[in-house]
Amino acid sequence: MADTRRTEIGSETVVNGNIDAQEDVAIHGHVEGTVKSTTTVIIEDDGEVYGEIEAANVVIAGVLVGNIRATGKVEVEETGVVQGDICTPVMVLVDGGAIKGQLIMDDSKPEPVKVNTTGAPHRPTASRVSVTATRPSAGRTGTRPAASTTRPSTVTQRPQVTSRPRTSDVQDSRLRKPAKSSAPLIDDVDEGQEPQE
């Protein structure tokens, strides 16, 4: 019996009540009640939970009707459906996954949000790409052609979206968007003040 350190609710099992675990919980069956874990709760694609989930990490490939409170990461897979609010610092929603409810992301994670000063570099990256496409002169740096060769590979990898580095890319880009929108506002104010002085 390998799985003594893991709770698994089989597909032909119904739990009506609360599950409180200090180990991973995988749900194939039907649970009505609160599911808590200090580690990971997984609702498999044949699993259904009607109730709250509190855990470090939550993976939804099945159906959840209820709220999620996570301290680590929430991942909604392509077969996953969440009807309820999600409160988590890190969120991954795979293409096909469905959420109906509020997504509340704690900004307790400092790394991505505070880099507001790099609002400008986003435009240059876009122009760099077009420049390398039109001018193959490449005398400036050897890195740019390398960047252009990596681009097609990322495009082909996109449909397979489950690897971890990729999901973190998604998180970063999502978190930067609000940061970007706030940064130009500050820039505008600065530009407005400089001429007055």
Added chain:
Amino acid sequence: MSETTVGSRTRINGTVTGTDKLVVHGLVEGEVSMDGEVVVEADGRVEATLAGETVFVRGVVNGEVTGRDKVEIAPDGRMIGDVRTARILISDGAVFKGRVEMDTREG
């Protein structure tokens, strides 16, 4: 057919029903009613009304137990509560406190 496992560091408070095999390493409180086999492992504890096709106790059970086919208590099993079953096996060393009611199924 699939299996339901309650891990050693898990507590379920409520009703567990179904047709899966149920293996308990952790704690289940409330009510258990399975159509399949129920195994309470050495690190398992059931504080509940417990019903299954067969009930195998290596750990601790506190509550009324129904084994439609068979109830078996292993040498280090502890069972406190009334038992209703067709067949019962109590191993040497097992602890059992309660009444036994044996249904004699005829026909």
